[in-house]
Amino acid sequence: MTRDDVAIYAAVLSTFLLMIKLWEMWRDRFRLEAWLDIYGPMENKDLMIVNLSKTPIHIKNITLFWAKSTLKIRKRNYITFDYDLAINIQIGPHATKSLLFKDENSFPINSNQGDLYACFEIAGRKFSCIKKIYDKG
Structure with a gap:
C-alpha cells in the first residue's frame, strides 16, 4: 500500500464513521x-x-x-x-x-x-x- 492508498482509506473510513455518528445524534434527538x-x-x-x-x-x-x-x-x-x-x-x-x-x-x-x-x-x-x-x- 502506498501513502495515497492509506490516506484515501483513512478519509473514507472517517467519513463513514461521521455519517454513523450524525445518524445516531438524529435518532436520539429530543x-x-x-x-x-x-x-x-x-x-x-x-x-x-x-x-x-x-x-x-x-x-x-x-x-x-x-x-x-x-x-x-x-x-x-x-x-x-x-x-x-x-x-x-x-x-x-x-x-x-x-x-x-x-x-x-x-x-x-x-x-x-x-x-x-x-x-x-x-x-x-x-x-x-x-x-x-x-x-x-
Missing part, C-alpha cells in the same frame, strides 16, 4: 408531541403529551395561550388554570401523559382567539418548547 382532545366546547379537555425520545423528560411548567398566528406569537392570551395541574411532570421514554382540564380548570374553545399553543419548560433545556395543540381550522 422529540415531544402534544395535542388537545376535546369532548365539547365547554366539556372536559385532555392535553396529551408524548415523549418520543429514549430518555425520560421532566416538565417544570406548562402554560397554555391563544395566538392568532406563529408570526404574532408574542401577542398571547393566556389561559388560567390550577397551577398544580401542570408542574413537575415526569414522562418516561416513549411514554404518554394525559392532563385533564375539567370543572374549574376547563376553558372555552373560541375560534376567534386563534390557535391554542402549549409552552413546555423542560428541565435541562435552555429554551422552552412551544407546540400548537389546537388548530382553529
Whole structure:
C-alpha cells in the first residue's frame, strides 16, 4: 500500500464513521408531541403529551395561550388554570401523559382567539418548547 492508498482509506473510513455518528445524534434527538382532545366546547379537555425520545423528560411548567398566528406569537392570551395541574411532570421514554382540564380548570374553545399553543419548560433545556395543540381550522 502506498501513502495515497492509506490516506484515501483513512478519509473514507472517517467519513463513514461521521455519517454513523450524525445518524445516531438524529435518532436520539429530543422529540415531544402534544395535542388537545376535546369532548365539547365547554366539556372536559385532555392535553396529551408524548415523549418520543429514549430518555425520560421532566416538565417544570406548562402554560397554555391563544395566538392568532406563529408570526404574532408574542401577542398571547393566556389561559388560567390550577397551577398544580401542570408542574413537575415526569414522562418516561416513549411514554404518554394525559392532563385533564375539567370543572374549574376547563376553558372555552373560541375560534376567534386563534390557535391554542402549549409552552413546555423542560428541565435541562435552555429554551422552552412551544407546540400548537389546537388548530382553529
